[in-house]
Amino acid sequence: MPTRNPQATPPAAEQPVEHAGLDRAFVGRLVRTFYGRIRRDERLGPIFAAAITGDWEPHLEKMTDFWCSVMLKDGSYQGRPVPAHVKLTTVVESDFAIWLRLFGETAYDLCPPDVAAAFIERAERIATSLKLAMFFRLPPHGIGSVPA
Numbered sequence: 001m002p003t004r005n006p007q008a009t010p011p012a013a014e015q016p017v018e019h020a021g022l023d024r025a026f027v028g029r030l031v032r033t034f035y036g037r038i039r040r041d042e043r044l045g046p047i048f049a050a051a052i053t054g055d056w057e058p059h060l061e062k063m064t065d066f067w068c069s070v071m072l073k074d075g076s077y078q079g080r081p082v083p084a085h086v087k088l089t090t091v092v093e094s095d096f097a098i099w100l101r102l103f104g105e106t107a108y109d110l111c112p113p114d115v116a117a118a119f120i121e122r123a124e125r126i127a128t129s130l131k132l133a134m135f136f137r138l139p140p141h142g143i144g145s146v147p148a
């Protein structure tokens with residue numbers, strides 16, 4: 001029977017991105033610029049407007065917590081992204097390409113290239129897992145079942 005190698009290295013936890021100027025105030029500016037562009041987008045603007053009907057400030061603060069947790073590993077975000085997106089029934093998979101394009105443009109407009117690349121790499125990974133949660137369904141009787 002295979003035994004566990006006690007000297008095997010566990011997978012390394014993702015490290016905070018350390019860069020002069022990358023702090024909560026900067027992340028807050030990035031978040032506000034990005035959602036300003038989202039709100040002006042003809043496809044995504046109405047989707048967000050329907051979901052966030054009142055004051056945008058709590059959403060912007062929550063998203064600042066989220067990106068600080070992702071990039072700086074400060075633990076400030078405690079929410080659950082999957083249920084927040086699964087309930088958005090008008091969103092289709094191709095909307096993520098628009099979201100990622102706007103996010104990438106904002107990151108490159110505001111950050112040095114290596115920091116922009118780190119934001120984008122994480123955004124793409126999280127977008128992939130959100131898309132799986134929202135759109136991937138096994139056929140009801142399992143893989144290989146023949147539709148009735």
Ligand code: HEM
Nearest residue numbers: 047048051062066079080081084091095096099123126127
């Ligand atoms: C087409 C793509 C997307 C759309 C239309 C979308 C839309 C939304 C909306 C409308 C909300 C607010 C929900 C509410 O407060 O009721 C929300 C929350 C959120 N979104 Fe997205 N989103 C998208 C992609 C993403 C991606 C790619 C990420 C991460 C990289 C992300 C991260 C979050 C987070 C962290 C929240 C807060 C969840 C919570 O704790 O309540 N979203 N999104």
